[in-house]
Amino acid sequence: MEKDNKASDAxxxxxxxxxxxxxxxxxxxxxxxxxxWKRRQWVDIEKGVQPKKKSVHTKCTPKVDSxxxxxxxxxxxxIETLNNEELTEKQRLFCLYYVRxxxxxxxxxxxxxxxxxxxxxxxxxxxxxxxxxxxxxRITKAKRKWDINEEYxxxxxxxxxxxxxxxKNYPKKLKNIxxxxxxxxxSGKLPGERLSVAIVGARRxxxxxxxxxxxxxEALGRNRIPVISGxxxxxxxxxxxxxxxxxxxxxxxxxxxxxxCYPKQNAALYETIRQQGGILSELPPKTTPKPYYxxxxxxxISGxxxxxxxxxxxxxxxxxxxxxHALEQGKDIYVFPGRTTDALxxxxxxxxxxxxxxxxxxxxxxx
Numbered sequence: 001m002e003k004d005n006k007a008s009d010a011x012x013x014x015x016x017x018x019x020x021x022x023x024x025x026x027x028x029x030x031x032x033x034x035x036x037w038k039r040r041q042w043v044d045i046e047k048g049v050q051p052k053k054k055s056v057h058t059k060c061t062p063k064v065d066s067x068x069x070x071x072x073x074x075x076x077x078x079i080e081t082l083n084n085e086e087l088t089e090k091q092r093l094f095c096l097y098y099v100r101x102x103x104x105x106x107x108x109x110x111x112x113x114x115x116x117x118x119x120x121x122x123x124x125x126x127x128x129x130x131x132x133x134x135x136x137x138r139i140t141k142a143k144r145k146w147d148i149n150e151e152y153x154x155x156x157x158x159x160x161x162x163x164x165x166x167x168k169n170y171p172k173k174l175k176n177i178x179x180x181x182x183x184x185x186x187s188g189k190l191p192g193e194r195l196s197v198a199i200v201g202a203r204r205x206x207x208x209x210x211x212x213x214x215x216x217x218e219a220l221g222r223n224r225i226p227v228i229s230g231x232x233x234x235x236x237x238x239x240x241x242x243x244x245x246x247x248x249x250x251x252x253x254x255x256x257x258x259x260x261c262y263p264k265q266n267a268a269l270y271e272t273i274r275q276q277g278g279i280l281s282e283l284p285p286k287t288t289p290k291p292y293y294x295x296x297x298x299x300x301i302s303g304x305x306x307x308x309x310x311x312x313x314x315x316x317x318x319x320x321x322x323x324x325h326a327l328e329q330g331k332d333i334y335v336f337p338g339r340t341t342d343a344l345x346x347x348x349x350x351x352x353x354x355x356x357x358x359x360x361x362x363x364x365x366x367x
Contacts, residue, residue, distance in 0.1 A: 010034065011045050159274075160187050160258055160285055177303040177329050181282035187258045188278030191226055191251045191304055198228040198301050198326075200319045201235025201311035202344055209235055209312035209344060212336050212362070214242035216309065219362050221246020226277070228253065228305045230297065235311045235319075237266050240273060249277040251304065255297045256289035257281060295321050302326040309359070310335045313347025320347050323356075334359050 010023050018026075020034045027034075155162060163170045164183045172193055174180045184190070197220055199213055217227050217239035227243035229236040231252035243250040250273055256262050258279045261270040273279060282300065283293060298321045302308050308326040310333065313319040326333050334357040338345020352358060359365050 008045065155185075155285065158259055158285065160185055162186075163190065171304060174300065174303045177299060177325075179299070180303070181300060184280055184282060185258045185285060186278050186280045188251075188274040190278060190280070191228065191249075194226070195307075196226040196228050196251075196305045198305035198308045198322070199235065199239030199311060200229055200232075200298075200301065200308065200322050201239075202313055202317055202319065203232050203234040203236075205234035205238070205312045206342075206344055208338075209336070210238045213238040213311040214245075216311075216359070216362050216365065217242025217250070218246040219365070221248025221250075224248055226251060228301055230254065230294075230301055231262070231266055231270060231273070231279075233263055233265070237269055239309075239311070241269055244269075244272055244276055251277045252279050253297050253300045253304070254279060254281040254283070254289075255293040257283050257285040257287040259285045260288065262289045294318060298322040299325040299329075302329055302331055305331065307332045307334060309333075310348055310351060310356075312336070312338065312344040313351075314343055315346045315350075317347045320351075323347075323351060332357065334365070 006027050006029070010027055013023055013026065024030060024034050162183055162185050165175065165180060169190060170184065171190060174184075199217055201209060201213060205213070213235045219242075220227055221243040223246075226248065227239055227250040229240050229250070229252060231237060231240065231254060236252075240250040240252060252270070252273050254260070254262060258281045261267050270279065280300070281287075282297070287293075295318065298318065302322050302325040305326075308322060308331050310319050310323055313323075323333055333351060335348035335351050336359050337352060338348055340349060348356075
């Protein structure tokens with residue numbers, strides 16, 4: 001309807017003699033959109049034809065349960081323990097995790113009208129939901145086709161382990177953040193509780209940004225301070241490579257399964273990190289990278305670190321999402337300042353304006 005209203009208002013401006021380009025600027029649309037209006041909606045308006053309403057197919061419209069949980073959060077009091085003698089508590093959680101990912105995530109999103117991030121991170125708060133209980137019961141009855149012990153064995157054979165929020169080895173730092181991961185898959189080891197620093201920034205970074213990120217990572221490695229990052233091209237990879245060169249530990253949080261190296265050009269670094277740290281992800285193995293996985297994983301990167309360093313970032317950089325999570329989590333943020341004429345420095349300079357710390361030199365950067 002909003003689109004039709006725009007076309008109708010734009011038609012009035014067109015009749016007054018306004019040019020296509022001016023109409024496009026006024027209604028914040030492309031020139032091609034205006035030309036499309038002229039060929040379609042405006043012709044109907046001139047003929048006096050009312051715009052057709054889009055039909056709604058009721059059979060495709062998901063039914064919303066009146067007893068469904070709120071759009072975003074479920075109360076902790078709603079968490080229940082499933083009465084199932086066949087599976088242990090950890091196995092039930094493991095079972096729920098797989099059901100939620102491969103069969104039910106999009107169904108929750110449709111039925112409860114919540115955004116993807118909420119459906120993704122709902123975690124154990126959905127344990128008490130009747131629909132999930134039914135899903136788990138169906139899997140339990142079909143154990144001949146899907147053996148949960150066999151699934152654990154497959155993970156172990158692939159060098160992958162999994163820890164749940166109820167486990168003792170689950171990182172305590174993550175338990176205190178907003179929407180902590182329901183579970184963490186990892187290859188290598190999990191980060192400890194000592195002070196850690198996250199180094200993130202632009203994928204297509206400058207030589208200066210690459211050099212400074214690597215130099216900082218190396219200095220932290222020499223001082224046995226773990227480096228947390230996302231294994232992405234550019235700044236992330238430079239910081240983690242530097243930590244390895246300095247003899248320290250580094251941990252990569254991926255936006256895909258831990259058994260998938262992304263990007264592929266970082267394969268050598270990926271293998272080294274598995275040996276000198278760990279590869280982490282809240283996504284099950286074999287999950288391929290998707291754009292909408294990365295903003296969610298950024299909260300884990302900042303959650304595992306006490307200090308977040310942004311080396312370079314454009315105005316709309318994903319690194320600024322990490323900075324937002326860090327601010328919400330009460331973490332310290334530092335940046336490398338840059339020239340005001342450099343697009344890669346815009347994000348860092350904006351953070352300085354908001355109160356972020358400035359790294360004048362790696363040698364003087366005291367944690």
